[in-house]
Amino acid sequence: MADQVLPGEIVVAPTSADDDVLRVEHLAKRFGPVTALRDVSLHLKKGEVLGLLGDNGAGKSTLVKTICGFQKQDSGQMWLHGEAYEPKSVEQARALGVDVVYQDLALIDELSVYQNMFLCREERMPRLPLLDRRRMKRDAREALNEIGINLPRLDVPVARLSGGQRQAIAVARGVYSQADILLLDEPLAAMGAKEGAMILELIARLKQEGKISIIMILHNYVHVLESCDRVNMIVDGVIAMDKPTAETSVEELTAIVVDEYRRAREAAQAEEAAARA
Amino acid sequence: MTGTADSDVSEAEPAGGSAQTRGAPRALAGAWLLVKRFLTMREGSITIVTIALAIYFGLSLPVFFSVANLQTLLTYFAWLGILAAGEVFLMINGEIDLSIGGVYLFAPLVFYEVVGGGIPFVPSVIITLIVCMVIGLVNGIVTAVLGVNSFITTLGTLFTLEGMTLIISHAEQLIMPGSANTNTTTGATELGTFGNIFGAGTYSELVWALVIVVILQIVLTRTRWGLHTIAVGSNKVAAAEAGVKVRLVVIRNFMVCSTLAGLVGVLEAMRSSSITPDPGAANSVLLDAIAAAVIGGTLLAGGSGTVVGALIGALFLGMLQDGLAIKGVNADYLDFYLGIAILIAMLINVYVGRTRRRSGVG
Numbered sequence: 001m002a003d004q005v006l007p008g009e010i011v012v013a014p015t016s017a018d019d020d021v022l023r024v025e026h027l028a029k030r031f032g033p034v035t036a037l038r039d040v041s042l043h044l045k046k047g048e049v050l051g052l053l054g055d056n057g058a059g060k061s062t063l064v065k066t067i068c069g070f071q072k073q074d075s076g077q078m079w080l081h082g083e084a085y086e087p088k089s090v091e092q093a094r095a096l097g098v099d100v101v102y103q104d105l106a107l108i109d110e111l112s113v114y115q116n117m118f119l120c121r122e123e124r125m126p127r128l129p130l131l132d133r134r135r136m137k138r139d140a141r142e143a144l145n146e147i148g149i150n151l152p153r154l155d156v157p158v159a160r161l162s163g164g165q166r167q168a169i170a171v172a173r174g175v176y177s178q179a180d181i182l183l184l185d186e187p188l189a190a191m192g193a194k195e196g197a198m199i200l201e202l203i204a205r206l207k208q209e210g211k212i213s214i215i216m217i218l219h220n221y222v223h224v225l226e227s228c229d230r231v232n233m234i235v236d237g238v239i240a241m242d243k244p245t246a247e248t249s250v251e252e253l254t255a256i257v258v259d260e261y262r263r264a265r266e267a268a269q270a271e272e273a274a275a276r277a
Numbered sequence: 278m279t280g281t282a283d284s285d286v287s288e289a290e291p292a293g294g295s296a297q298t299r300g301a302p303r304a305l306a307g308a309w310l311l312v313k314r315f316l317t318m319r320e321g322s323i324t325i326v327t328i329a330l331a332i333y334f335g336l337s338l339p340v341f342f343s344v345a346n347l348q349t350l351l352t353y354f355a356w357l358g359i360l361a362a363g364e365v366f367l368m369i370n371g372e373i374d375l376s377i378g379g380v381y382l383f384a385p386l387v388f389y390e391v392v393g394g395g396i397p398f399v400p401s402v403i404i405t406l407i408v409c410m411v412i413g414l415v416n417g418i419v420t421a422v423l424g425v426n427s428f429i430t431t432l433g434t435l436f437t438l439e440g441m442t443l444i445i446s447h448a449e450q451l452i453m454p455g456s457a458n459t460n461t462t463t464g465a466t467e468l469g470t471f472g473n474i475f476g477a478g479t480y481s482e483l484v485w486a487l488v489i490v491v492i493l494q495i496v497l498t499r500t501r502w503g504l505h506t507i508a509v510g511s512n513k514v515a516a517a518e519a520g521v522k523v524r525l526v527v528i529r530n531f532m533v534c535s536t537l538a539g540l541v542g543v544l545e546a547m548r549s550s551s552i553t554p555d556p557g558a559a560n561s562v563l564l565d566a567i568a569a570a571v572i573g574g575t576l577l578a579g580g581s582g583t584v585v586g587a588l589i590g591a592l593f594l595g596m597l598q599d600g601l602a603i604k605g606v607n608a609d610y611l612d613f614y615l616g617i618a619i620l621i622a623m624l625i626n627v628y629v630g631r632t633r634r635r636s637g638v639g
Contacts, residue, residue, distance in 0.1 A: 070518060090520035106518035110511040110580040115504060120520035122501050130499045 020079075021046050021213050022067070022098075022181055027076035028237075029062050036062035037073070038237030044181065047210035049203060051228030051245070052217045053253065055260065058234040060217045061103055064183045067215070068100035069093030080181075091120060099179035103186045103217075105170040109159035113151060114140035116158050117173045143176035144168070148198050163190035171199055175206065182206075184216040188223065200227050221250045235260055319574040320586035322625045327593045334600040341600065348479055352548065354595025355482035356541045360562070361569035361587035362486075362493050363537035366530045368570055369497070371510035371579025372427035374531060376416055377538035378556075378563030379438025380409050384542030385453060385552045386442050392454040398471045401454075402543060409539025410532045412438070417528030427531075435563070439556040446554040456550040476544030485544065486588065489537065494584040506530060510579030568619055569594055593618070 022044040029037040037059045044050050054060045066073050069087030078085040080096060087093035090100075107116050114133075117140045123132045137154050144151060149168040151161070158166055167190045174182055184203075188196040204227060206212050218224050224231050225245050233241040233256060241248075241256060315321045334341040360377055367374045387408050391401040416434055420427040452458065456477055457468040468477055476482055497503035505526045508516040517523050546552045573590030575582030597618060601611055 089522075090518065091522075094520060102518050104515065104518070106515040108508045108511045108515055108519075108580075110507055111504070119504065119508060119516075122504065124501070129501070130495070131501065131504065133499075 019046050020044065021081055022085075022215075023079040024063075024067065025077050025079075027063065027066060027073050027078070029059075029066060029071070029073050035237055037066070037076075040076070040234065040237065040239055042232055042239055042242070044213050044215060045229075046213055047207065048230060049207050049214045049216060049228045051224035051231040052215055052234065053219070053221070053224060053231060054217075054234035055257065059237045060234055061185055063234070064100060064185050064215070064217065065102075067093075068098055068183055070100075094121070094177065094179065097178075097180040098183070099174050099177040099181070100183040101170050101174040101185060101187055103189065105166055107158050107166055107170060110157055112157055113144075113154040113161070113169055116169060117143065117176065119173075121177065139176070140172075143172045147172050147175070147202050149195075164192055164195040167191050168195060168199070171202070175202065180212055182212055182214045184214060186217050186219065188218070188220070196223075203227050221253045224253075225250065319581070319583045320589055322629050323573055323586060323589050323593060326625075327589055327596065330593065330596050330600070334596065334603075338600065338603050340603060346599065346603070350595055350599045351480070351483050353599050354591045355486040356545055357562075357565055357569055357594065358486040358588040358591035359482075359489050359537050359541050359544075360566035361573065361591050362490050362584045363534035364566050364570045365573070365575045365582050365584050365587045366493065366497070366506060367427070367534050368575050368577060369510045369579060369582040370506050370527055370530050371513070372420060372527060372530070373567070373577070374413075374416065374431045374534045374538075375428065375563060376412065376431040376434035376438060377534060377566060378559040379435040379442070380412055380535050380538035381542040381545070381562055382442045382554060382556065382559040383412075383438040384409055384539035385546035386446055386451070386554070387539075388543055388546075389451055389454060389552055390445070398455050398469075402475060405543060406536050406539050410536045412539075413532035413535025414528060416535065417524075417531035420531065421524040421527040435560075439559060442554045443556070446552065448554055450554070451552040453546040453550055453552050456547045458550065472547055476547030477550075482544055482548065485540070490584050490588045493533075497582075497584055502526070502529070507580060511581075565594060566591075568615070571623065572619060 020043045024043070025041045027037050027040040028035075040059065040063055042050070052060050052063070062071075065071050067078065069090045069092055072088075080098070085096070087096065087098070093099075108119065111119065114137045118136045123135050123139070124130060125132050140154050144154075147168060149165065149172065151165060158169060161169070167187065171184070171187050174184065187199055187203075191199065200223065203214065203216070206214065207227075207229075216228065218228075225248075228245050230242070230244050231248060231253070232239050233253070235241075235256075315324075331341075340346050360381070364374060364377065384405050388401055388405040391404050392398065396404070412434060416427070416430055419425050419430045455469060455472045455475070457472060472478075474481060497506065505516070505521045508519070508521050509523050509526050513523055569590035570582070570587045571577065571590070572593060573583060573586030573588070575586060594615065597614060598611060601614065602608075
């Protein structure tokens, strides 16, 4: 499978440049019998927004969870700012400037808005092990205002908020974290059109500032073309395409996916035929 | 985790427009709001029920509020409050510790043996508590690292410790070192400062209970530790994704719970001057502690709870026992009333929880 010729521009090992903030080479990860990542290589330039596309189960979330330190790869290597990068925990990755907004948002229903925003990066009183609730509330308010999300109260449990509001809190948490590499796994999933536009606007603003580099998993091609500099497509655990968004189109991306479905169907039929014979 | 003051404002606002014309109803509504807010506090319902119980016993039993009886009451609830406070931390964490019964039984025996080895009281009690902490560490590692359900883990350690206590003590009652003993030559009863501090003094257990509950309530609501405990109990996966060290949090809470159980074992043995290796009594102590935590408003499901509530829950159970004893109610009825009280308290908690979510009181 791995040496099979796939459509589009195949980039097995990315041509990496000096200004790459993150480089991932030959990453592989299995969960028991399931191969989530076969051989993934990608790179991220400073200030770039990289869109990551791929079918359900293609390995996008696994890739993100490996980069952010939540789980460890079976093989392959990562480099951060040109140095070997082997995060042992989410906290360590965060300390190195890599933060993530998970697809499931990683929010705690019982905790309030500001407690969630500061979970694992709590602000404490000077010289006391006590939480500085006032400061956290104020900073949370500031971060949410920056995104343009207006919540009347920050001390209510997040269980009572709408899907879009929860998503906004998760995104605000990631953006506020001062990371220089931000991984966003489906940041628009639970959002209405208006809230989604707000998040895309925020990403555009971050891109303009140029301080932060972003890898963003999306499923809407229009969003990818609109907000990303470059697009990578994962097919079956490998990067099957790597192109600047300016050089691709909805039609091309669609064609790749249609082609992939055709192959999968043919493979299944061949298997069935083999089983019969 | 209960609502903060600023929530009144947003809820009172709708009435604000016609304040002048409808002054009285508005004040009434405000008062009702306060009552509702108090009732929907996690500790609110049990506080009301406890006060009602105190009033009932106070009116029907003239001796109930006498100093002598209040001192008796302390022996019913203070130590239970400490046990329940530790258990609350684990229950919020989404775990349970049944081994506190075993630790409670085992700790004074450890103390006895260490003192018997010629070590002074203070280092002995420290060694005892460290042993208990290690038991908690084992519970924590077996549960959080090896993945055994905490109910099963601690059921195992409960029986193990109770068995060890019986084996080591030969199931014989022992005199607690440092407690009030009658001097064989002079015939006078002697009790040192150590004994007074560690359980034998009249208010010793109360002071321990208040200090521990206040500290643990602050830890729960104002520190990173507490926040992470709630996070793990509410959603383990999300907590791990956010970077919470789930295993460490669980292990730490097991260690605290176990240490407190050991302390209570020492305090109670000191108070009663004897070490009684009776697993039956220890199991009932364990169940009382869980009952106090649950009645106090802590959910078994994890993610929410209150240490102060556990102390009030313990006070409620203590008052029930004490009051019924003075009333001369047959001891056989005690468990019956206790069971009914737990069921009613849980029904109220479920109802209050629903109301809290609906009314928007954090």
